[in-house]
Amino acid sequence: MSSTVQGSTVERTRPFGWRDKIGYAFGDFGNDLTFVLSALFLLKFYTDVMGISAALVGTMMMVCRIVDAFTDVTMGQIVDRSRPTAKGKFAPWLRRMCGPVAVASVLCFAVWFQDMPMGFKVFWMFFSYLLWGSVCYTGINIPYGSMASAISDSPDDRTSLSTWRGIGATIGQVVIGVVLPLFVYYKNDAGKTVLNGTTMMWAAVLCSVLAVACYLICYAMSTERVRLEQKTEKFSLGYLLRYLFTNRSLIGIVVCALLLLVGQLSLGNMGNYIYPNYFNSASMLSSITFIGAAITLVLSVFMPALARRFGKKEIAMVTIGVSAVALFAAFFVHTHDVRVWIAPYVFAWLGVATFSLICWAMTIDVINDTEVRFGDRRDGTVYATCSWRASSVRPARRA
Incomplete structure (x- = not known):
């Protein structure tokens, strides 16, 4: 049985339950096995192993974020215009793109090029990072994130999916952020903690293989109950811009999450220098x-x-305020004792973790709000616009 609601059909299949939650969590576990690997170690890899300046690596990442603004929305359009299959509109992309994103992730850590001329290393850095982040990762993350709106039409179910997505991402964070630093760092003859390029490359291979397995589990366990129509009308840039940027809720969540991302990326990338170099403890990076x-x-x-009791945005704003106060306190204390740093970190992480757990449920709310305003449902395109501010909001799950 099925019911039709404004351009979409809700299929009465197996009830939403634990299988969907766990399966969807595996999708973000797979995402973070390559995304967090890049967010936490790529800057360190290119500066310490490849000998490229941090300023140039940062410039490359900024350029790629600009490119993402176009590739994310383009992928959203491709997903919206794709023909639904028996498995749905979004899930098939997990199977199509899991291999390419895994291979591209390994290419980013191509340690065998460390003795090549600097010009080639810079070229390879730009090429591999764009291939991974702006093409392959976009090609799997946009349909994966959009799929939450098709798994269930219930707001409570979607909040659960966002929470379980956060759980999956956290597991990926533990694998990358807790386990890997114990193996990829070593102390050189001068007693300084440095990154081992060869070990880092093999870690990327292992994480990529695990990512493929996670994506396939997500594909197998998730069920799309909301069947969305294929978009066949002629593309109009003017309509697309009006569709995206006249929605206050869409603009609000993009700006909010973009600012949060700036803080997350800054803290995450600095963590690879703060703990091994400033505190001289790579093990503290894991802790x-x-x-x-x-x-x-x-x-x-x-x-x-x-979320049901107080509201998603209300919880997010209050906890983010607590995080801001904690980080300002850490700035003024300017401690050299890592034990003192842990206290503000715990309070700072309350807001970051809370927002990470519910932000994707708020994104689905934005998709629904846009459908009500325009009478036109474009899950992939709206999600892609929100996704650009982070390529995911969970890059660095530590400070």
Whole structure:
């Protein structure tokens, strides 16, 4: 049986349940096995192993974010215009793109090029990062994120999916942020903690293989109950811009999450220097990541109930305010003792973890709001616009 609602059909299939939640969590586990790997280690890899300046690596990442603004929305259009299959409109992209994103991730850590001329290394850095992030990762992340709106039409179910997505991402964070630093760093003859390029490359291979397995599990366990129509009308840039940028809720969540992302990326990339170099403890890099993961997992237990009781945006704004106060306090204290740093970090992570757990549920709310305003449902395109501010909002799950 099925019911039709404004351009979409809700299929009465197997009821929404634990299989969908766990399956969807595996999707973001797979995402973070390559995304967090890049967010936490790529800057360190290119500066320490490949000998490229941090300024040039940062410039490359900024250029790629600009490119993402176009490739994300383009992928959203491709997904909206794709023909639904028996498995749905979004899930098939997980199977199509899991291999390419895994291969591209490994190419970003091509340690065998470390003795090549600098010009070639810079070229390879730009090429491999654009291939991975702006093409392959976009090609799997946009349909994966959009799929939440098709798994269920219930707001509570979608909040659960957002929470479980956060759980999956946290597991990926633990694998990358807690386990890997114990193996990829070593102390050189001068006693300084440095990154081992060869070990880092093999870690990327292992993470990519695991990512493919996670995507396939997500594909197998998730069920799209809301069947969306294929968009066949002629493309209009003017309509698309009006569709995207006259929605206050869409603009609000994009701006909010973009600012949060700037802080996350800054803290995450600096973490690879703060703990090994400033605090001279690579093991603390693992410990602080584990603390952040524990906070996220504890919050995930209560988040669906809290969202129903107080509202998603209200919880997000209050906890982000607490995080801002904690980080300002850490700035003024300017401690050299990592034990003192842990206290503001715990409070700072409350807001970051809370927003990470519910932001994708708010994104689906924006998709619904845009459909009500325009009478036109474009899940992939709207999600892609929100996704650009992060290529995912969860890059660095530690400070």
